[in-house]
Amino acid sequence: xxxxxxxxxxxxxxxxxxxxxxxxxxxxxxxxxxxxxxxxxxxxxxxxxxxxxxxxxxxxxxxxxxxxxxxxxxxxxxxxxxxxxxxxxxxxxxxxxxxxxxxxxxxxxxxxxxxxxxxxxxxxxxxxxxxxxxxxxxxxxxxxxxxxxxxxxxxxxxxxxxxxxxxxxxxxxxxxxxxxxxxxxxxxxxxxxxxxxxxxxxxxxxxxxxxxxxxxxxxxxxxxxxxxxxxxxxxxxxxxxxxxxxxxxxxxxxxxxxxxxxxxxxxxxxxxxxxx
Amino acid sequence: xxxxxxxxxxxxxxxxxxxxxxxxxxxxxxxxxxxxxxxxxxxxxxxxxxxxxxxxxxxxxxxxxxxxxxxxxxxxxxxxxxxxxxxxxxxxxxxxxxxxxxxxxxxxxxxxxxxxxxxxxxxxxxxxxxxxxxxxxxxxxxxxxxxxxxxxxxxxxxxxxxxxxxxxxxxxxxxxxxxxxxxxxxxxxxxxxxxxxxxxxxxxxxxxxxxxxxxxxxxxxxxxxxxxxxxxxxxxxxxxxxxxxxxxxxxxxxxxxxxxxxxxxxxxxxxxxxxxxxxxxxx
Numbered sequence: 001x002x003x004x005x006x007x008x009x010x011x012x013x014x015x016x017x018x019x020x021x022x023x024x025x026x027x028x029x030x031x032x033x034x035x036x037x038x039x040x041x042x043x044x045x046x047x048x049x050x051x052x053x054x055x056x057x058x059x060x061x062x063x064x065x066x067x068x069x070x071x072x073x074x075x076x077x078x079x080x081x082x083x084x085x086x087x088x089x090x091x092x093x094x095x096x097x098x099x100x101x102x103x104x105x106x107x108x109x110x111x112x113x114x115x116x117x118x119x120x121x122x123x124x125x126x127x128x129x130x131x132x133x134x135x136x137x138x139x140x141x142x143x144x145x146x147x148x149x150x151x152x153x154x155x156x157x158x159x160x161x162x163x164x165x166x167x168x169x170x171x172x173x174x175x176x177x178x179x180x181x182x183x184x185x186x187x188x189x190x191x192x193x194x195x196x197x198x199x200x201x202x203x204x205x206x207x208x209x210x211x212x213x214x215x216x217x218x219x220x221x222x223x224x225x226x227x228x229x230x231x232x233x234x235x236x237x238x239x240x241x242x243x244x245x246x247x248x249x250x251x252x253x254x255x256x257x258x259x260x261x262x263x264x265x266x267x268x269x270x271x272x273x274x275x276x
Numbered sequence: 277x278x279x280x281x282x283x284x285x286x287x288x289x290x291x292x293x294x295x296x297x298x299x300x301x302x303x304x305x306x307x308x309x310x311x312x313x314x315x316x317x318x319x320x321x322x323x324x325x326x327x328x329x330x331x332x333x334x335x336x337x338x339x340x341x342x343x344x345x346x347x348x349x350x351x352x353x354x355x356x357x358x359x360x361x362x363x364x365x366x367x368x369x370x371x372x373x374x375x376x377x378x379x380x381x382x383x384x385x386x387x388x389x390x391x392x393x394x395x396x397x398x399x400x401x402x403x404x405x406x407x408x409x410x411x412x413x414x415x416x417x418x419x420x421x422x423x424x425x426x427x428x429x430x431x432x433x434x435x436x437x438x439x440x441x442x443x444x445x446x447x448x449x450x451x452x453x454x455x456x457x458x459x460x461x462x463x464x465x466x467x468x469x470x471x472x473x474x475x476x477x478x479x480x481x482x483x484x485x486x487x488x489x490x491x492x493x494x495x496x497x498x499x500x501x502x503x504x505x506x507x508x509x510x511x512x513x514x515x516x517x518x519x520x521x522x523x524x525x526x527x528x529x530x531x532x533x534x535x536x537x538x539x540x541x542x543x544x545x546x547x548x549x550x551x552x553x554x555x556x557x558x559x
Binding site: 071073090091092093095096097099102103105109116117119122164168255 | 467
């Protein structure tokens with residue numbers, strides 16, 4: 001057991017400084033008709049070190065926008081994001097993203113893809129190869145190192161995406177609906193695998209999903225977003241024992257969490273679909 | 277943007293399964309067998325065509341004075357060595373190489389800019405469309421007027437023919453680089469130059485080869501037609517016209533065959549390179 005992991009309580013106030021601090025974050029972008037559109041409106045969220053937090057919300061509410069802002073790919077018009085006390089201004093080595101679309105280079109082998117994030121770093125070739133091999137083993141792809149992405153199934157491709165992100169050894173793992181393009185079974189298997197990796201590596205994870213089951217199963221806390229312009233509507237601490245296995249999904253508390261989050265989401269989703 | 281992925285039974289898994297079951301050899305040799313069969317068929321077609329040509333010339337169905345005959349062509353093979361054919365061919369080859377090389381460099385550079393920079397695309401799109409759609413021959417009088425009848429005119433016409441296919445294809449490739457790949461490069465702090473090197477250029481390469489293949493064909497036409505246009509002192513185009521005008525049909529047909537075979541081989545070579553380059557693409 002790891003005693004440094006925060007318990008389920010919201011890590012706000014007290015003496016502990018949050019690891020990720022998002023303060024009054026406002027993000028705008030221009031619609032195709034060049035109208036400024038507020039995607040995120042004064043959003044606040046604190047995340048503790050080593051915490052697994054999921055963000056759920058109605059589709060199109062700006063979940064991915066939030067993730068891109070934390071990665072530094074989008075500049076907020078207002079507010080700030082700090083990681084371990086340092087303001088985020090651009091993508092950095094302390095964060096790595098797992099993309100929904102996998103975003104693998106099709107002309108590179110699995111091994112070369114995992115090395116992609118390491119190439120800009122000053123490290124010896126031997127060390128880089130060693131790091132790549134370690135993370136290939138971690139995601140169970142050591143026997144596919146020479147394959148091209150087109151030769152892999154969707155689930156295996158996303159394992160490559162996860163290994164590529166972990167290989168840069170980021171403090172924060174940003175996951176943008178990483179299992180969104182996969183079928184239900186693959187999704188479940190990869191979810192369990194992700195928990196195993198997270199248990200072993202203790203990284204802070206910000207996980208975007210629209211799948212409530214997935215969010216409850218994986219997370220310490222689930223943040224529910226409102227429809228656009230998005231804010232955090234409510235945060236639910238998931239007090240289920242770890243390590244978790246698939247069986248926990250059929251437990252009574254799991255059902256209750258799911259129900260309550262679904263209720264929170266329901267109104268937003270309905271209103272959002274009416275406004276479209 | 278979500279792309280559906282057939283996770284249930286993707287072709288890669290089917291292939292992997294086939295491999296695991298030891299059926300790899302058949303799966304691998306079949307395409308080669310097919311290629312061999314195709315080669316046989318096309319060789320047979322050519323053989324039959326040559327035979328018909330010979331028969332037609334001998335029986336007088338076609339007047340051999342105008343059409344020559346395969347045996348006449350073969351009998352004239354030494355002419356290629358004895359005459360000044362080599363000098364003419366050298367000039368043409370030089371013009372083609374120069375025009376094709378310039379087309380590749382200029383087309384790739386301009387194509388990258390047009391594909392990646394919206395302002396450049398807006399400014400240059402009309403010019404590119406005009407340049408690509410105007411018949412190549414229409415440029416010849418203009419270019420010859422400016423540059424005279426030397427080798428420069430041939431190279432310029434070849435360049436006008438070759439540069440646009442390269443440019444248009446490279447621009448199409450550069451404009452359609454998968455956005456998530458670019459986002460991943462930014463997210464992993466890959467620098468601008470490295471992003472070009474590792475993401476954009478590899479994405480564009482298959483398009484560039486397609487452009488090069490189409491461009492090479494147009495360079496060949498441009499150079500030889502300009503040589504035919506007259507005044508030029510050397511070149512296969514000039515030689516073709518001369519042989520035609522003096523009714524030396526055996527030599528004329530020999531030249532046509534030489535040019536045709538050379539074009540087929542180079543363009544065919546580019547085509548097979550094109551296919552090999554697409555190896556990593558989903559089949």
